[in-house]
Amino acid sequence: MIKIVNLYKSFGNKVVLQGVDLEVYDGETITIIGGSGQGKTVLLKCIIGLLKPDKGKIFVDGVDITTVDKKMLRNIQKKFGYLFQSSALFDSMTVFENISFGLRHLRLTKEELQRRVKLYLSYVGLKDIEHLYPSELSGGMKKRVSLARTIAYNPQYILYDEPTTGLDPQMTEIITDLIISLQKKLNVTSIVVTHDIKSAIKVSQRIALLAEGKIVAIEPAENLLYSTNTIVQKFIKGET
Template sequence: MIDVIDLHKAFGTKKVLDGTNLHVERGQTMVVIGGSGTGKSVLLKHIIGLLKPDSGSVLIEGMDITRLNEKSLYEIRKKFGMLFQGAALFDSMNVWQNVSFALLRAGMKEEEARYIAIENLRRVGLTNVEDLMPSELSGGMRKRVGLARAIAHKPEVLLYDEPTTGIDPILADAINDLIIKMKVELHVTGVAITHDMQSAYKIGDRIAMLYQGRIVGEGTPEEIKSSTNPYIRQFVTGSAQGPIKIEGVRET
């Protein structure tokens, strides 16, 4: 479904992606783990074409989206839904208008769009919030609304940018359950980036670790748990000692 091939991207002199390769099977959820600032978000933004790579390609069902013109790119984006880290709800609109934004833009009547929004909100476990403004929601609710918006146009691929960051462990687990539910009920292919290992083990069919712009190891959650790869070992055990250097901190 998704193939990332030898992706390179630098911002100024800082190389963020340095030959990244990733393959995601249809219907599976791939979790990309890695420390802060390792380019996970940048990778995700390439998959949906928000960023253009310096070189390399991103194939969606065999089609290279990095070479598409704007019109075709917007067409292919309809296959995607994305849950942003801070939910990125439009704060000038209320909840149901947010959820049905793409449908309203496509010309659907307000009444119908509102009805569908309520359905989608129920799917993510929310009721009676459709007329609230985003500023009236808690962090966990915002994420759910963001997810309802991401699934509104029935995408084939869902991208999750740090889905469990910034919310408490119980809410985080509820979000994990939702991500699994989306996969099972909507048969979507998922790509999530996170540094929350508990979440990664739970939602991932496969887990890949990104370090210094490359995938340094990949496997099923079981394989990752018992991996001997020093990078993966250090990350999953959460140790400051090992091959991964903490940026900006001098060795003592």
């Protein structure tokens, strides 16, 4: 379980997170929605340790990652997979090398690596592209390869940062279905950050709205559109 308590993060004078409280239960998919620049990605990066919060606590399976030493933090981070908004594939490496990068510490044989890369590519609906470089892939394929790379080392938690942003409606649907099917296959706990409400309702059990640096509402996904919370309604209707 992930528990975030009173989390603060600022960059210079710009305060981004101002006391975020959130609990993510094991096995669930929770989506964090919110406008651009509200700190959704910052929150994800704090959870995985890419950013250090100014104040507050983040408990992962009962351990506060804001106070542990570097070695312990690295061990906890191995429980996480992170899908970047930009895919962040290593552009000097092939698809095979990208997916097997997270597995290199396991000292697997080349045959085993090939088998696993093929398996994870099949999970995301791709095949026979191991030899290609990221520059030879379309935006949707990059996203899917990045997802295969993320799940390749069996993380317990997957953090999705804007998984469908910049994709056409068809590809958005494919990625959304992929997240749901991976959730069923791997039984992971997922946090999805997006401002695509349709996709959020489809993939998650609960939806949290981040506004003005705080979680202002948490609703069951199916109830979101009927929420009585005025901030939620304003966000859905696109009002400022």
